[in-house]
Amino acid sequence: MRVTETSATAPAPHQMNAPISVSVDSADVKYRVYEERNYSMRDMVSSGFRRRHSTIVHAVQDVSFDVHIGEAVGIVGSNGSGKSTLLRAVAGLQALESGSIKIRGEAQLLSVSGALKPSLSGYRNVLLGGLAMGLDKSEIEAQMDDIIEFSGLGEAMGRPMKTYSSGMRARLSFSIATLRVPDILLIDEALAVGDKEFRSKSLERVNEIRDQAGTILMVTHNLNEIRDSCTRAIWLEKGVLMADGDVADVLAQYESR
Numbered sequence: 001m002r003v004t005e006t007s008a009t010a011p012a013p014h015q016m017n018a019p020i021s022v023s024v025d026s027a028d029v030k031y032r033v034y035e036e037r038n039y040s041m042r043d044m045v046s047s048g049f050r051r052r053h054s055t056i057v058h059a060v061q062d063v064s065f066d067v068h069i070g071e072a073v074g075i076v077g078s079n080g081s082g083k084s085t086l087l088r089a090v091a092g093l094q095a096l097e098s099g100s101i102k103i104r105g106e107a108q109l110l111s112v113s114g115a116l117k118p119s120l121s122g123y124r125n126v127l128l129g130g131l132a133m134g135l136d137k138s139e140i141e142a143q144m145d146d147i148i149e150f151s152g153l154g155e156a157m158g159r160p161m162k163t164y165s166s167g168m169r170a171r172l173s174f175s176i177a178t179l180r181v182p183d184i185l186l187i188d189e190a191l192a193v194g195d196k197e198f199r200s201k202s203l204e205r206v207n208e209i210r211d212q213a214g215t216i217l218m219v220t221h222n223l224n225e226i227r228d229s230c231t232r233a234i235w236l237e238k239g240v241l242m243a244d245g246d247v248a249d250v251l252a253q254y255e256s257r
């Protein structure tokens with residue numbers, strides 16, 4: 001179950017008593033996956049059949065935590081530990097098996113493979129992305145020069161997005177997702193693929209958003225990004241919450257696992 005509550009007046013960021021913006025309560029996510037058994041080539045050729053059976057992957061297991069307005073939470077964990085699944089569940093893109101996630105305001109998921117349209121130009125993607133975020137055409141056009149400058153994409157903005165490198169796509173999707181300061185910004189590894197200069201610009205922007213009393217949940221394998229821009233860290237392993245709290249403490253536990 002996922003419940004969305006409407007926005008409330010935000011107090012100054014980083015206040016311990018700031019209202020809760022994301023409340024995850026005993027969240028559980030399971031996937032059913034189909035796999036082939038490891039039969040020999042001869043078996044497959046002679047029978048002509050591939051036998052498949054299904055198994056359940058328990059991607060997020062009984063995870064609970066609250067995030068307050070003004071916090072920036074870095075989520076770490078080994079590959080396949082459930083970080084992206086959890087972020088998608090907070091964004092409302094992944095159903096829970098049980099438990100609940102309540103959010104205050106709107107959540108915006110920023111991922112490298114985000115909702116950009118490959119055949120459209122950078123300009124058109126900015127326009128569509130902005131409209132999808134509830135901005136009107138004139139508001140988007142008024143920000144276009146800033147977006148072009150921030151993204152550093154220059155003339156490439158007129159080219160189809162499918163011709164972009166992964167770093168250029170990341171620049172475009174980050175620029176679109178931060179067109180409007182979201183109540184809750186969910187970042188899935190998007191910063192990790194940009195180059196050094198863009199990463200530092202993005203981190204500055206993340207800090208600005210946090211200071212404007214937004215909430216940030218950020219999944220990354222780059223622990224320095226978490227050290228530089230997060231106020232708290234969460235460690236997930238095999239879907240289970242292992243640690244939650246001070247960035248230095250949680251990262252130290254994660255690094256000595």
Ligand SMILES: Nc1ncnc2c1ncn2[C@@H]1O[C@H](COP(=O)(O)OP(=O)(O)OP(=O)(O)O)[C@@H](O)[C@H]1O
Nearest residue numbers: 031033057059077078079080081082083084085086
């Ligand atoms: N759409 C899906 N269908 C089936 N299983 C999935 C799906 N998405 C993720 N999984 C499985 O769920 C588990 C958690 O995956 P998830 O992508 O959330 O992990 P992650 O911590 O973000 O990993 P990484 O650090 O490698 O990006 C993994 O075992 C993965 O194989």
